[in-house]
Amino acid sequence: xxxxxxxxxxxxxxxxxxxxxxxxxxxxxxxxxxxxxxxxxxxxxxxxxxxxxxxxxxxxxxxxxxxxxxxxxxxxxxxxxxxxxxxxxxxxxxxxxxxxxxxxxxxxxxxxxxxxxxxxxxxxxxxxxxxxxxxxxxxxxxxxxxxxxxxxxxxxxxxxxxxxxxxxxxxxxxxxxxxxxxxxxxxxxxxxxxxxxxxxxxxxxxxxxxxxxxxxxxxxxxxxxxxxxxxxxxxxxxxxxxxxxxxxxxxxxxxxxxxxxxxxxxxxxxxxxxxxxxxxxxxxxxxxxxxxxxxxxxxxxxxxxxxxxxxxxxxxxxxxxxxxxxxxxxxxxxxxxxxxxxxxxxxxxxxxxxxxxxxxxxxxxxxxxxxxxxxxxxxxxxxxxxxxxxxxxxxxxxxxxxxxxxxxxxxxxxxxxxxxxxxxxxxxxxxxxxxxxxxxxxxxxxxxxxxxxxxxxxxxxxxxxxxxxxxxxxxxxxxxxxxxxxxxxxxxxxxxxxxxxxxxxxx
Amino acid sequence: xxxxxxxxxxxxxxxxxxxxxxxxxxxxxxxxxxxxxxxxxxxxxxxxxxxxxxxxxxxxxxxxxxxxxxxxxxxxxxxxxxxxxxxxxxxxxxxxxxxxxxxxxxxxxxxxxxxxxxxxxxxxxxxxxxxxxxxxxxxxxxxxxxxxx
Numbered sequence: 001x002x003x004x005x006x007x008x009x010x011x012x013x014x015x016x017x018x019x020x021x022x023x024x025x026x027x028x029x030x031x032x033x034x035x036x037x038x039x040x041x042x043x044x045x046x047x048x049x050x051x052x053x054x055x056x057x058x059x060x061x062x063x064x065x066x067x068x069x070x071x072x073x074x075x076x077x078x079x080x081x082x083x084x085x086x087x088x089x090x091x092x093x094x095x096x097x098x099x100x101x102x103x104x105x106x107x108x109x110x111x112x113x114x115x116x117x118x119x120x121x122x123x124x125x126x127x128x129x130x131x132x133x134x135x136x137x138x139x140x141x142x143x144x145x146x147x148x149x150x151x152x153x154x155x156x157x158x159x160x161x162x163x164x165x166x167x168x169x170x171x172x173x174x175x176x177x178x179x180x181x182x183x184x185x186x187x188x189x190x191x192x193x194x195x196x197x198x199x200x201x202x203x204x205x206x207x208x209x210x211x212x213x214x215x216x217x218x219x220x221x222x223x224x225x226x227x228x229x230x231x232x233x234x235x236x237x238x239x240x241x242x243x244x245x246x247x248x249x250x251x252x253x254x255x256x257x258x259x260x261x262x263x264x265x266x267x268x269x270x271x272x273x274x275x276x277x278x279x280x281x282x283x284x285x286x287x288x289x290x291x292x293x294x295x296x297x298x299x300x301x302x303x304x305x306x307x308x309x310x311x312x313x314x315x316x317x318x319x320x321x322x323x324x325x326x327x328x329x330x331x332x333x334x335x336x337x338x339x340x341x342x343x344x345x346x347x348x349x350x351x352x353x354x355x356x357x358x359x360x361x362x363x364x365x366x367x368x369x370x371x372x373x374x375x376x377x378x379x380x381x382x383x384x385x386x387x388x389x390x391x392x393x394x395x396x397x398x399x400x401x402x403x404x405x406x407x408x409x410x411x412x413x414x415x416x417x418x419x420x421x422x423x424x425x426x427x428x429x430x431x432x433x434x435x436x437x438x439x440x441x442x443x444x445x446x447x448x449x450x451x452x453x454x455x456x457x458x459x460x461x462x463x464x465x466x467x468x469x470x471x472x473x474x475x476x477x478x479x480x481x482x483x484x485x486x487x488x489x490x491x492x493x494x495x496x497x498x499x500x501x502x503x504x505x506x507x
Numbered sequence: 508x509x510x511x512x513x514x515x516x517x518x519x520x521x522x523x524x525x526x527x528x529x530x531x532x533x534x535x536x537x538x539x540x541x542x543x544x545x546x547x548x549x550x551x552x553x554x555x556x557x558x559x560x561x562x563x564x565x566x567x568x569x570x571x572x573x574x575x576x577x578x579x580x581x582x583x584x585x586x587x588x589x590x591x592x593x594x595x596x597x598x599x600x601x602x603x604x605x606x607x608x609x610x611x612x613x614x615x616x617x618x619x620x621x622x623x624x625x626x627x628x629x630x631x632x633x634x635x636x637x638x639x640x641x642x643x644x645x646x647x648x649x650x651x652x653x654x655x656x
Contacts, residue, residue: 051645165565170558171519178526178551185544192534192544216591223587223618224580391619392629395611398591399637402607407647415595426584430576431508431515449547457541 003129006354010362013058013355022059023363026066027371033067034074034090035382036393041071042329042439043218046210047400049337050407057341058356062363064337068330069121069313069364072273073371076113076306077382080106089273089309092281096294096301103297107379111241112251112299113306114375120259120307121368124314127263129361131315132350135322139347142323144454145465149475150325151448154269156482158437161268161275165432166486172428172438179204180445187453199413206336206443208405208414209421213435214329215401216422219394221429241376251303254284258304262311269319269327273312280308314364321345321357325444329436332443508574512566520559526552586617602652604642608633 013019033044045064052060075090080097093113100109142150155173159166182193183203194200258280265276284304285294294301319327324346326332338345343353350357405418428435455472459465467473526548530536534545590613598606611633612626621629638656642649 051641054645165562167558167561167565171555171562174551174555174558175519175522178548178555181548181551187541188535188538188544190534190544192548193529219587220584223583224578389619391615391617391621392611394587394618395607395614395629395633398610398614399607399633403603403637403641403647403649406603406649407641410648412595412598412650419591419595423588427515431512433515452547453541461541 003133006133006358007129007362009354010358010360011365013359014062014362014366018056019059019062019359019363020366022063023066023367024370026063027070027073027367028374029063030067030070030072031074031371031374031382032385034071035077035385036388040214040218040330041068042210042333043214043397044071045330045333045337046207046214047397047404049210049333049340050207050404052337053340053407057338057343058359060337060341061334061356061360064334065317065360065364066367068316068334069310069367070371072306072309072313073114073117073375074382075309076117077110077379080109080113080302089277089313090305091274092277092305093302095281096296096298099295099297100299100302105297105299107241108243108247108299109302110379111243111376112247112303114372115243116251116255116258116303116307117310117375118368118372119255120262120311121314122365123256123259124263124266124311125361125364125368128315128318128364131267132318132322132357132361135318136347136350139323142347142471143469144451144458145469145472146475147447148451148455149466149472149479150269150323151444151451153475153479153482154325154327154440154444155437156479157269158434158440160482160485164434166483168433169437172433172435173441176438176441177445177448179209180442181449186446186450199411202409204417205408205414207340207408208417209442210333210336210439211401211404212418212421212423213425213439214333215397215404216419217425217429217435219397219401220422220426222390223394224430241379247299251299253287254280254300254303255307257283257287258307259311262308262313263315265308266312266315266327267318269325273309273316273328276312277305277309280304310368317360321349321360322347324349324447326440329439332439335443508576509566509569511576513563516559516563516566520556520563523552523555523557523559526555528552583617587614590614590617598650598652600652602654602656603649604634604637604656605630605652605654607637 014023029044030041033041044067048064048067052063055063072089075085076093076097079085079090079093080101083094083098085091085094097109097113100106158173159169178193180203182200183191184201185192191201258277261280261283262273262276265279266273281294281301281304284300285291288294288298288300290298313330316327316331319325320331320335324335324344326335335345343349343356401418401422402415405414406412408414425435428438455465456463465472466476530545530548530552534548535543536545536549537543591610594601594606594610594613601609608630612630615621615626615629616623634656637649641647642656
């Protein structure tokens, strides 16, 4: 009964004029961002975050959530039509989606992606509603030791799901935490790494960093590596989007499987929507009676990854809302938003801010319906967007990044800092250092230090607190195993089991 | 590319070492009932230093030195960067709205083959939009230049 009451409360909040407008704007904006290669959900949210200082937090979070799952929808369009994934989560969609487009079934591919995302998104919302409160109840037993273990586990899992050198992942994680220590120490009040600069006493603002890393750095990366593709068809009629009966039959289980895989991967901190779409595609290929058709325009090869990435983007809210630990760059940016509005996500959020939580969850239903309709009726509009030259778009990204950084403290110091972090992010990407661990570490850095120090105070300085409390010990064990994964992979390769890589590109 | 990775690895190693020294010298390792403000930075510095070593060694022993750090397009990045720096330095003259509009138009000239006329139109339209959208509607006190915007 409680659940039904909560859903009812959620809908009464999500259906207010202002929240409905924010939801519609969020999904529309997310869809546009997803279509445009070079701008991702974290970039969009990072650039908009400072402009929502005066917003009602519930409306702002509903809008940002809309952007997040809207991007997962939007990235599909470029994947199918020009073989360029608007988002890394749509990489797998390129494989069969573009092949379908070449067969003249682009409309059907776009349609199954939208329908699959809608159904899987709905599955994920229903599971999220049941799962998140239970997770929050469990998290009520968490003390500082458990939170420390949880954060360390999230960092450790990045080495499992990330690609590239694990040492580079560790380096960027450490630098992220290190930057979070700059400024006045929360316990002793002693300034750390400020070098006499008064602007640094308050620390390095997260918004400034993300405006640089996701705004300016992406501009430089896109200038250097322009993405392009050939539009297979530039005019669409409504009749193009209808599916044949056989296509329905071929994709129904792919949608369900993709939805469940996506939901489960989204729950894992650092799991990520790209990993979800990749695993769903591989699972579908394995389950298929005709795996040889994958890569040649198989509709299940579009339905599975698209369903999974949408489900994962929704279930990714569970660790954020229930534990206060973001699982991806986008949710990390949203956590910064929560902090900006003075809201602390975590187990108490469900009791202290039920309007926000249930309003957000209910808005996901509404957002998914809006996205389904938009994806069926507004495809020609999104196709037209592909013609905007990057030389124009680039200027607007710089404008948003600069104003976003400036508006934090109304100071040019932050704009220069944003520029410095932009160059840092550009260098990291160029040298193949992953960005996501840096962002997650920066946002979780204070939690790590605070919980570590609190746990040690409670245990009178004994580190045994991390191993005698079962939940904390479990998290730390997972983290240790995760950090050993590169060694396990290396051993498996040496033993002749080939390359054991889970992810392809997510970081 | 490999030498850039070695330089980056050494830079991170030095950063780690510097963090250890600063934390050791300037920040107390312990406080009355808990680790002090220097505890975490010290250990972060140690881990950073240690993690940098395999990166440097891996790049040193790498036999495949393919992959270029700079491409022809990198020149465009440098031009855009110089444009941004110059405009930011001249913001006291242009003001924030006009300055950012100039970056947009400059980017159009540098990156695309847009005419001077269309760039001028973009400067005017963008400056007006920034001024009214961010300055007036959202109430962000954007720095004004000599022209009063």
